[in-house]
Amino acid sequence: MLRFVLRRLLTAIPTMFLIVTISFFLMRIAPGGPFNHEKGLNPAIKANLERLYQLDLPLWQQYLNYLKNIVQGDFGPSYTRPEFTVAEIFATGLPISIQLGLTALILSTVLGIAMGVVAALRQNKAADYAVIAAATAGSTIPTFVIAPLFQLGFALALNWVPVGGWGDGALINKVGPVLTLMLPQLAVVARLMRGSMIESLRSHHIRTARALGLSDYSIVVRHAMRGAVMPIISYAGPAAAGLLTGSIIVESVFGIPGIGRYFVDAALNRDYTLVMGTVVVVALFTIIFNLIVDVLYAVVDPRVRYD
Amino acid sequence: MKMTIKSLLLCTSILVMTAGGAFAEMVLNRGNNGDPESLDPHKTSTVTEANILRDLFNGLVAQDAKAELVPGAAESWTVSEDGLTYTFKLRAGAVWSDGSPVTADDFVFAWQRVVSPETAAEYAYMLTPIVNAEEITAGTKKPEELGVKAIDAGTLEVTLNAVTPYFLEMLTHQATYPVSRANVEKFGADFTKPGNMVSNGPYTLTAFTPNDHITLTKSASFYDAANVKIDTVNFYPTEDRSAAIKRFEAGELDMNDDFPTEQLADMKVKFGDQVKIGPYLGTYYYAFKTDKAPWDNPELRQAISMAIDRDYLAEEVWQNTMIPAYSLVPPGITNFIASPMAYADMSQLDREDKAKEILAGLGYTPETPLKMEIRFNTSENHTNTAVAIQEQLKPLGIEVSMINTDGATHYGYLESKGDFDIARAAWIADYKDPENFLALCKTGAGNNYGQYSNAEYDGLLAEAAATADPATRMGILQKAEQKGVAEDLCVVPLLFYSYHSVVSDSVKGWEPNVMDIHPTRFLSK
Numbered sequence: 001m002l003r004f005v006l007r008r009l010l011t012a013i014p015t016m017f018l019i020v021t022i023s024f025f026l027m028r029i030a031p032g033g034p035f036n037h038e039k040g041l042n043p044a045i046k047a048n049l050e051r052l053y054q055l056d057l058p059l060w061q062q063y064l065n066y067l068k069n070i071v072q073g074d075f076g077p078s079y080t081r082p083e084f085t086v087a088e089i090f091a092t093g094l095p096i097s098i099q100l101g102l103t104a105l106i107l108s109t110v111l112g113i114a115m116g117v118v119a120a121l122r123q124n125k126a127a128d129y130a131v132i133a134a135a136t137a138g139s140t141i142p143t144f145v146i147a148p149l150f151q152l153g154f155a156l157a158l159n160w161v162p163v164g165g166w167g168d169g170a171l172i173n174k175v176g177p178v179l180t181l182m183l184p185q186l187a188v189v190a191r192l193m194r195g196s197m198i199e200s201l202r203s204h205h206i207r208t209a210r211a212l213g214l215s216d217y218s219i220v221v222r223h224a225m226r227g228a229v230m231p232i233i234s235y236a237g238p239a240a241a242g243l244l245t246g247s248i249i250v251e252s253v254f255g256i257p258g259i260g261r262y263f264v265d266a267a268l269n270r271d272y273t274l275v276m277g278t279v280v281v282v283a284l285f286t287i288i289f290n291l292i293v294d295v296l297y298a299v300v301d302p303r304v305r306y307d
Numbered sequence: 308m309k310m311t312i313k314s315l316l317l318c319t320s321i322l323v324m325t326a327g328g329a330f331a332e333m334v335l336n337r338g339n340n341g342d343p344e345s346l347d348p349h350k351t352s353t354v355t356e357a358n359i360l361r362d363l364f365n366g367l368v369a370q371d372a373k374a375e376l377v378p379g380a381a382e383s384w385t386v387s388e389d390g391l392t393y394t395f396k397l398r399a400g401a402v403w404s405d406g407s408p409v410t411a412d413d414f415v416f417a418w419q420r421v422v423s424p425e426t427a428a429e430y431a432y433m434l435t436p437i438v439n440a441e442e443i444t445a446g447t448k449k450p451e452e453l454g455v456k457a458i459d460a461g462t463l464e465v466t467l468n469a470v471t472p473y474f475l476e477m478l479t480h481q482a483t484y485p486v487s488r489a490n491v492e493k494f495g496a497d498f499t500k501p502g503n504m505v506s507n508g509p510y511t512l513t514a515f516t517p518n519d520h521i522t523l524t525k526s527a528s529f530y531d532a533a534n535v536k537i538d539t540v541n542f543y544p545t546e547d548r549s550a551a552i553k554r555f556e557a558g559e560l561d562m563n564d565d566f567p568t569e570q571l572a573d574m575k576v577k578f579g580d581q582v583k584i585g586p587y588l589g590t591y592y593y594a595f596k597t598d599k600a601p602w603d604n605p606e607l608r609q610a611i612s613m614a615i616d617r618d619y620l621a622e623e624v625w626q627n628t629m630i631p632a633y634s635l636v637p638p639g640i641t642n643f644i645a646s647p648m649a650y651a652d653m654s655q656l657d658r659e660d661k662a663k664e665i666l667a668g669l670g671y672t673p674e675t676p677l678k679m680e681i682r683f684n685t686s687e688n689h690t691n692t693a694v695a696i697q698e699q700l701k702p703l704g705i706e707v708s709m710i711n712t713d714g715a716t717h718y719g720y721l722e723s724k725g726d727f728d729i730a731r732a733a734w735i736a737d738y739k740d741p742e743n744f745l746a747l748c749k750t751g752a753g754n755n756y757g758q759y760s761n762a763e764y765d766g767l768l769a770e771a772a773a774t775a776d777p778a779t780r781m782g783i784l785q786k787a788e789q790k791g792v793a794e795d796l797c798v799v800p801l802l803f804y805s806y807h808s809v810v811s812d813s814v815k816g817w818e819p820n821v822m823d824i825h826p827t828r829f830l831s832k
Binding site: 030031032033034035036037038039040041042043044045048049051052080081082083084089092093147148151152155156159162163164165166168251252253254255256257258261268269270 | 344345346347350352424425426427428429431432441444445446496499500516517518519520543544545546547549550553554556557559712713714715716717718719720721722732733734735753754
């Protein structure tokens with residue numbers, strides 16, 4: 001297993017290199033540049049800015065410099081936030097996005113699994129229909145509707161939570177963002193779990209277990225759920241990479257200082273270094289979570305062996 | 308005895324309450340339409356940063372609650388007879404927030420920093436009227452050669468290239484604010500961080516969490532501290548306007564400088580006169596590519612301009628948060644009389660008839676239509692505006708197609724002088740002077756996207772620039788607008804911007820003004 005993990009980590013290096021290279025050049029093909037605003041700059045000032053950020057060098061040289069710098073952990077300065085380096089921006093924003101994303105991930109997975117199991121055990125009964133209805137609603141109502149509705153209901157009408165703001169990380173300020181982040185995930189997990197649980201309950205080994213007279217608890221929790229949880233693991237890996245790197249909608253509606261906003265803002269502003277920073281972060285998260293998923297497969301399913 | 312104890316208790320509680328009232332901290336929560344790019348005054352350009360920096364720093368001149376010029380760090384100034392030399396007398400005893408005196412040398416240092424190529428300040432052009440400023444930015448001269456001199460610790464002498472009647476107005480821009488030489492030299496780029504930053508304005512920087520909030524605390528060392536009422540001001544970035552209004556409604560924000568215009572009717576019912584709308588110094592316009600046929604024909608440009616129903620755009624597309632524009636320079640600049648287009652007073656039906664006649668004369672009818680492509684930057688209301696114009700021009704034989712791209716692509720394309728028929732742009736005043744708008748049509752100007760070039764127009768602008776008498780100068784600028792905009796349509800003004808914000812009834816001292824600036828030092832709760 002250890003060898004497998006090491007091998008996967010080593011193959012991540014060329015993968016990252018390819019991602020960085022392709023993104024670097026793709027981004028530079030986009031028309032316009034970081035200093036094109038409604039108010040045009042005079043050529044001398046623009047030239048000074050380009051010199052300051054070394055954008056006046058030939059593209060291949062900029063690319064080599066960039067590679068050299070990121071190997072040393074230097075992601076460069078942000079053009080739109082000249083007071084901060086890209087690394088500083090992620091150092092302040094990423095922990096906040098991770099905190100909200102991880103909470104949403106854990107809650108949605110645990111609750112989703114529970115809902116799915118209940119629905120599967122009560123198939124075609126009231127509880128099942130309730131779960132299906134909730135899951136359908138959860139996955140069809142977009143975040144940009146859920147978030148403002150939450151604010152209208154729980155903040156303005158009921159006055160239970162503040163409308164927005166981070167409040168230096170107060171628990172009450174996180175309720176809305178976490179709920180908004182988790183609802184769509186909860187819906188997917190519940191539906192997936194219901195489907196795979198129904199399938200699992202009909203399988204031969206469960207029939208055998210029942211015939212052997214095992215307790216309901218043991219059948220459901222130890223045998224049926226174990227197999228049924230595999231699709232959840234496959235889904236939760238990539239979903240985690242998305243959740244933990246923040247959401248622009250949730251962050252701008254609730255005024256959360258995470259990094260989700262940069263995915264769009266940086267690209268629109270042609271803030272090249274910040275765009276590259278977000279690409280690297282997402283790529284890393286995706287690689288790491290895919291690895292975790294593969295390891296979990298082996299833990300959960302005894303048939304999976306990597307050595 | 309009982310009575311005595313009771314009255315004693317009452318007295319005490321009254322005393323406590325009064326004392327509590329007197330010492331209760333006055334906190335203002337301001338929604339600001341974004342997070343500042345930087346808190347280094349020399350590295351910022353937009354109103355988002357200006358709102359915060361105006362509270363932190365005090366330039367040579369400042370603006371009062373009505374955006375009128377008032378003395379700032381300079382107590383008084385004199386202008387030489389030829390209009391080229393300004394001598395500023397700094398406020399005696401004025402100090403930085405660390406207690407060190409604000410000296411003329413700080414201004415020399417700050418302004419050299421603004422224009423030097425290493426700083427790469429986007430708004431270095433705010434100092435271009437000063438001798439050698441442009442050459443220093445272009446790298447052909449040294450920062451020390453800038454036309455600013457500290458005569459003594461309290462006197463600053465500034466020499467200009469030419470008479471610049473709007474120079475003092477330019478000095479209200481944050482790019483001209485002083486920074487403490489000692490502070491910047493000590494911390495370098497990190498001087499803007501809380502704990503490091505030393506400022507000379509009514510407030511000092513206490514906390515800055517990017518994308519969350521910025522907290523400023525009243526500065527005891529500010530010269531007019533006795534009249535500053537708000538103790539703490541928090542700026543919250545409110546990119547999502549709908550959410551900002553909900554935060555306002557919940558009392559989390561005392562004011563916000565924007566709102567979703569489509570909710571205007573609903574908001575007026577809910578908030579009454581806490582909703583503030585009024586004229587703002589900004590113009591929304593379309594620019595024809597005037598150096599390309601057929602758009603090089605002013606007659607054709609006029610016909611299209613006439614056929615655009617600006618009232619419809621303002622009322623239906625923009626829900627009355629914009630004002631129909633028939634001139635480039637918006638109303639609200641003291642002593643300037645705009646030169647509206649000849650058909651400004653005609654009814655829209657008459658305008659359309661006239662437009663039809665001109666177009667038919669040029670050979671364009673619905674049967675033999677003229678194709679026109681509108682380029683604009685992506686935004687729902689820019690799209691709606693273009694679609695409305697498309698519909699308005701169709702019956703006249705103009706077939707409009709549209710191309711929209713994101714802001715950076717759009718302005719990058721226009722700046723690189725790409726080919727187009729007509730394109731959307733806008734100008735928000737940097738300072739209160741018609742020249743700031745009319746320079747958009749000067750030959751070769753960077754923002755002259757339509758490539759308009761007219762010797763008479765350029766001549767009038769040059770003449771105005773050399774005229775010291777304000778009334779005569781405004782007269783010349785009026786003539787320039789008549790020629791370049793009203794007659795030639797170097798750009799087609801469509802709408803004037805308006806400010807639209809929400810301000811709680813509990814906030815006192817908020818004065819409407821065309822610059823939409825509201826320094827916290829004049830507000831109270």
